[in-house]
Amino acid sequence: MRQYFGRKLLIYALTFFAAVTINWMIPRFMPGDPIQGLVARAQVADPASVDAMNAHYRNLFGLDVPVWEQYMNFWGALLRGDLGLSIWAFPTPVSDLIVRAIPYTLALLIPAILLSWWAGNRFGAFAARRKWLDNTILPVGYILTATPYMWLALLLAWSLAIVAGIFPVSHAYSFSLTPSWSPEFLGSLLAHWVLPFASLFLVMFGGWAIGMRNLIIYELEADYSNYLLALGARGKLVRDYAFRNAVLPQITGLALQLGTIVAGALVTEIVFSYPGIGYLILQAINSQDFFLLQGVFLFIVLGVLIANFIIDAVYTLVDPRTRVRLQGAGA
Amino acid sequence: MALRVSDLTVHYRTLRGAVKALDGVTFEVGDGEILGLAGESGSGKSTLGKSLIRMDGRMRHVGGTVELDGKELPIGDDGAMNRFRYKEVSLIPQYAMSALNPTRKIGKMVADLLDSHGVRYKSVEEELGRRLDLVELPAEVLGKYPIELSGGMKQRMVMVISTLLDPSLLIADEVTSALDVSTQKAVATTLAGFRNRGFVKSMIFITHDISLTHQIADTIMVMYAGKLAEKAPADTVVRAPRHPYTKALINSLPEVGVQYAERKLAGIPGSPPSLLNPPAGCRFRDRCPLAFDKCGEQPPAVEVAPGHLVACCKA
Structure with missing residues (x-):
């Protein structure tokens, strides 16, 4: 019985890892850039300010590092119980x-x-x-x-x-x-x-x-x-x-x-x-x-x-x- | 007489009309007698067995009576029949391997079943233990689920359950057809043992295997196309059959020591008539080597010797 549930738990852990990885990938494959939307909402016309805001938000959401690092950071934050900030309801945490x-x-x-x-x-x-x-x-x-x-x-x-x-x-x-x-x-x-x-x-x-x-x-x-x-x-x-x-x-x-x-x-x-x-x-x-x-x-x-x-x-x-x-x- | 069946007629309802599976069958089974009921598929032997205990939804009791120990069985009335089932008439089904509820412990299932008949489990527990012992099942099986038993164990378990209340008549419907040859013999002997110990008064042993029937039955009744063909003491049917169908059936059995490469095993050419609209007269006529004009009328079952009935005008 213990062996049965042990094996089941292992399968569940593997499934969890794979599913969460796919979840991380799916939104990033969607066309479009969420930061641009967020900046557009601020209705700033000055190109310099827009660039500054872009950079700020990219840094804030951790999107300014290579993809593999984003993925590592994601797991790190997840294990700390941190799901990040919402873009839609910025700046409410997810x-x-x-x-x-x-x-x-x-x-x-x-x-x-x-x-x-x-x-x-x-x-x-x-x-x-x-x-x-x-x-x-x-x-x-x-x-x-x-x-x-x-x-x-x-x-x-x-x-x-x-x-x-x-x-x-x-x-x-x-x-x-x-x-x-x-x-x-x-x-x-x-x-x-x-x-x-x-x-x-x-x-x-x-x-x-x-x-x-x-x-x-x-x-x-x-x-x-x-x-x-x-x-x-x-x-x-x-x-x-x-x-x-x-x-x-x-x-x-x-x-x-x-x-x-x-x-x-x-x-x-x-x-x-x-x-x-x-x-x-x-x-x-x-x-x-x-x-x-x-x-x-x-x-x-x-x-x-x-x-x-x-x-x-x-x-x-x-x-x-x-x-x-x-x-x-x-x- | 334990069982007296007179002129029993049972039809199956189908979309194309009534299938006359059992057409005016009359016979008796005495106290302590084992009647072997033989015939090919579609001869009505299983229909007869079912009619005596529980008709399925498509079957209709058209005529005739069944009397058990002097009381008439209300075979056409499913509700009224419940009083007789298990206590008076019991059944060992063809599907003994799957006859037990897979999600209930066997002992609990037996208790539930007994409860349906107002019998307390405690009052038969001791006897149940003795009978399990008799068929060499440990008492622990009662605490197990059917899946934990082997096929042979399930078969024996069902035999014990079905006969627990000492029914007057036991119907064993093709109980051996799913078993290997050595187990077949053991099951047949166990059933005969049940009769000898008085667990059951009389028994109808339904099978298509005449040689197995011969080993335990006192009397053999051969059916053909819903009618009785021949009924006689077991030895007589096997050694001196009078009905051409019985003869053909016995001849089509292999014999020990005969090389069938040299001599071809005889079969019975042709197939039984459709029971939707059976032909008038003797139903074996079309396959019978002896058929002549007179076979156009239905031959009555005639007692050619004491206890030997034959329904053939040539016999």
Whole structure:
């Protein structure tokens, strides 16, 4: 067991190194020069001043040394926990921006992913043995999952916010309020949260339900189910067994989704102008903010790796077959 | 009589119509008797086995009755049948290797199954231990997952589980087809041992392997295209078969000491008729070397000697 996790950790470390290196490279391959944008924002006409500003900023961001040295400096700073300054929100440090955005992303995605997973699996298992549900609600699930997410989100925003006026269209809270723990502010936060949450929940729910339905039908036709039924086992016992076995692939799917949590829901956050990580990514790309992009990507890599590691561990608990393979078969 | 099946007719529903897989089969199995049920694929032997314990969704009980120990089995009613399953009628399936839930410890699975029938695990635990011992499985297997057992161990485990509540009738459906020859013999002998010890009162041993059946069965019943062809004591079927199909089947078995390079092994030319619209009269007619005009009518099963039934007008 220890050897298994040791080997896994080594693989994760290698993956981390490679992924972070690629993250460092990607923004630098993008066309354009972020410093020029930053200088242009200052609207200085005098060429001498522009040159001076250019030099100052290049020095400040460490872009005036050879590329290999930039790369070394990057790792050095990273290990000290320094992600650098943002160009887009100059001079705010990248880590501050990320820390500010993360609560919104997590509050949106964790409930959406976990609730849709739970409800989708339950519903899919239930629909698998009810013909009428299978024939009515499931097609709706197919449509939901097949709908381009962007369109569904826009449709929700348009119908429930703009036409019906039940929920606010965008942002995380009303700009007339200052963030505090007052009931008024929390209420505003909740009202702004409903639509982006609902749009994510609906789409993911459909996917989980369809997957579970297919898996459970497969399990109910498996030999062990037939054997139990032939020996007159209660229907509930057979269904419970089938559910437990069908849920294993779904756990893997959940892991992959949880890993991308920190990436935020890019499209959701854009449609609803929700100030999470996805929104930061968009801003960073628009203003060629190397450092912000690097920082956000670093979080995504860490998120995916940690989620995968947790699922590896969970799998050894819920699926005895993994455990046997680790320890070697008994007889 | 432990089991009395009269005129049992079972069809499969398909998009093209009803497949008459079992067409008016009548037979009896006595207390303590092992009935070997033989026939080629599509003869209806597995359908018969399934009908007696659990029909699958496509099967329909069209007619006939099944009586076990004087009580009629509601074979067409899945819910009502549950009362009889496991306690009265039990099954060792063809797929013993995959019959156990892979994510449940075997002992826990047995407890869950017993619980379904209102039997407490504690009350049979001792007997379970004795029977595991009998088939040479250590008691520790109950704390293991199926993947930790070898194929042969799983097979024996399933045999023990299926017979744990001493059913009156045990259906062993092609239990040996996935095993190597030496294990086949051991499994067959174990099953006969279960009968001798009274774990099961009577048994239907379904197989396409007549020579294996001969080793453990008291009586052999040969089926062809959904109908009974011949039923007789095991020795009689093998040594003095009367039905042309049985004769052909026995002749197509290899014999020890014969070089088949010199003499070609006889087969049975042709194939069984489609059961979607079976021809009138004897169903073996098209492949039968003895067929004549009279075979256009369905021959009744006639008792040509005590306990020897043959459905052929030439016999």
